[in-house]
Amino acid sequence: MSDLYLKFVNTPVGKTAAQSLGLPSPVTLKRQQRADQPFIEGDVLIGAGPGAKAVATVGGILSASPASLYHASGIESLNDSAKAGNKAKALELAQLADRRFSALVFDATGLKSPDDLRAVYDFFHPTIKKLGGNARVLVIGQNPASCRKAPQAAAQQALEGFVRSVGKEIGKKGSTANLIWMAPGAEKQLDSSVRFFLSPRSAYVSGQVVRIGKSSIAPTTNPVAPLTGKVALVTGASRGIGAAIAETLARDGATVIGLDIPPAMAELQKVMDSVNGKAMACDITDQAAPKLIGDFIEEHCEGVDLVIHNAGITRDKTLGNMPEHFWDMTIAVNLSAEELIDEELTHRSLLRENGRIVCISSISGIAGNFGQTNYSTAKSGVIGYVEAMAKQLKNGVTINAIAPGFIETQMTAAMPITIREAGRRMNSLSQGGLPVDVAEAIAWYCSPASSGVNGNVVRVCGQSLIGK
Numbered sequence: 001m002s003d004l005y006l007k008f009v010n011t012p013v014g015k016t017a018a019q020s021l022g023l024p025s026p027v028t029l030k031r032q033q034r035a036d037q038p039f040i041e042g043d044v045l046i047g048a049g050p051g052a053k054a055v056a057t058v059g060g061i062l063s064a065s066p067a068s069l070y071h072a073s074g075i076e077s078l079n080d081s082a083k084a085g086n087k088a089k090a091l092e093l094a095q096l097a098d099r100r101f102s103a104l105v106f107d108a109t110g111l112k113s114p115d116d117l118r119a120v121y122d123f124f125h126p127t128i129k130k131l132g133g134n135a136r137v138l139v140i141g142q143n144p145a146s147c148r149k150a151p152q153a154a155a156q157q158a159l160e161g162f163v164r165s166v167g168k169e170i171g172k173k174g175s176t177a178n179l180i181w182m183a184p185g186a187e188k189q190l191d192s193s194v195r196f197f198l199s200p201r202s203a204y205v206s207g208q209v210v211r212i213g214k215s216s217i218a219p220t221t222n223p224v225a226p227l228t229g230k231v232a233l234v235t236g237a238s239r240g241i242g243a244a245i246a247e248t249l250a251r252d253g254a255t256v257i258g259l260d261i262p263p264a265m266a267e268l269q270k271v272m273d274s275v276n277g278k279a280m281a282c283d284i285t286d287q288a289a290p291k292l293i294g295d296f297i298e299e300h301c302e303g304v305d306l307v308i309h310n311a312g313i314t315r316d317k318t319l320g321n322m323p324e325h326f327w328d329m330t331i332a333v334n335l336s337a338e339e340l341i342d343e344e345l346t347h348r349s350l351l352r353e354n355g356r357i358v359c360i361s362s363i364s365g366i367a368g369n370f371g372q373t374n375y376s377t378a379k380s381g382v383i384g385y386v387e388a389m390a391k392q393l394k395n396g397v398t399i400n401a402i403a404p405g406f407i408e409t410q411m412t413a414a415m416p417i418t419i420r421e422a423g424r425r426m427n428s429l430s431q432g433g434l435p436v437d438v439a440e441a442i443a444w445y446c447s448p449a450s451s452g453v454n455g456n457v458v459r460v461c462g463q464s465l466i467g468k
């Protein structure tokens with residue numbers, strides 16, 4: 001399904017027409033072109049508030065990119081590894097007048113009181129207008145849940161409101177703003193998340209907060225093919241988001257087992273042929289499905305590392321008009337099946353050490369949606385499931401959820417045109433996302449370097465106005 005309006009406003013005639021009529025002018029988002037593409041290029045400015053703890057680590061991560069790195073004046077805490085070999089230059093902001101930054105990164109981990117928030121203003125106020133198009137704002141703070149004192153928790157929580165508002169201000173240029181809340185001492189776990197949020201892979205992720213915890217697993221990884229040697233199970237892989245997940249995980253080195261209902265076998269086989277994967281016909285709501293999936297994995301791969309619960313359905317009706325089978329099917333596919341499959345794989349020790357489970361929720365599961373009580377209930381349940389399981393899983397296994405907003409697939413193509421157009425435009429980027437946007441976020445969760453990312457729900461929705 002293509003967004004003809006987006007194409008039109010990106011022509012000279014369309015741009016002029018949209019401007020004169022006061023219509024939204026979404027820009028074409030830059031996405032990842034090649035697996036080995038650098039995660040960021042151009043000029044990046046880093047700043048830090050008092051007592052910053054992550055700035056040296058972030059400087060080190062950025063020094064592995066071709067970006068030219070500048071530090072706002074007053075930052076003395078760069079360690080040797082960040083200084084060595086990088087292109088850091090201490091510059092006065094006044095000297096940066098003619099630059100257009102591809103990213104502004106601010107370390108707010110040391111903020112201890114509302115007064116300290118002034119450092120956020122001091123960094124962003126003179127620089128935000130120097131942000132180019134398709135640019136990134138990334139703030140790193142400390143998880144308020146780990147703050148012992150209320151003023152510190154207040155300052156750290158305040159960053160969420162800041163980032164969400166900045167995202168709304170810069171979205172019209174295709175730029176995004178996100179926040180990482182780091183647990184104390186989790187600097188080593190920042191790598192995959194800093195790379196993701198600064199890269200074109202997060203093109204449709206804005207206004208999000210991700211919590212990163214400590215992990216004993218070393219984050220060393222192969223940035224071009226981080227999933228080499230991993231086996232991924234992707235449900236609903238014959239089309240839409242599921243097909244994009246299969247392609248993206250395979251691009252990153254994983255062997256994919258794609259699963260879909262028997263009538264979708266021809267389509268699934270095509271996708272699996274293109275990624276050199278294995279196709280499995282299965283309705284995940286069949287009573288025997290968990291056992292059959294376990295048997296298939298045992299027979300073909302002995303075990304699985306990544307389980308992506310993507311299969312989903314909608315059966316929309318207002319509650320009073322909803323037949324009971326609409327309710328039952330929607331809960332079964334979107335929620336119950338995931339739990340039963342995970343239980344089987346864990347019970348039979350088929351989910352390997354340091355495995356990853358990713359569930360697909362929806363912004364409907366966060367905000368609710370007219371005519372979708374069944375779907376919203378199921379997708380909200382997914383969030384509850386992920387948050388509970390994140391505390392229970394062992395052996396380095398993590399579980400996270402993605403809550404997509406409006407993504408251009410057959411599911412959204414089936415919507416009535418007015419609802420479809422509203423869903424597309426009512427977000428900071430004024431456009432729908434692509435299946436690959438969801439897939440890229442899943443690949444970030446799946447990276448071996450993301451062992452500290454657990455129990456999160458990240459929306460891939462262009463900062464939809466629906467929900468919080």
Ligand code: NAD
Binds near residue numbers: 403
């Ligand atoms: P889609 O309808 O294009 O694809 C869903 C896939 O799941 C299909 O291949 C379908 O055959 C498969 N499936 C359905 N029931 C199944 C079952 N019982 N057993 C096995 N496979 C089954 O949908 P999509 O837009 O690609 O959505 C993928 C996921 O993202 C779903 O969980 C959906 O709820 C979620 N989501 C999508 C959007 C969006 O805008 N497209 C928004 C929010 C959430």
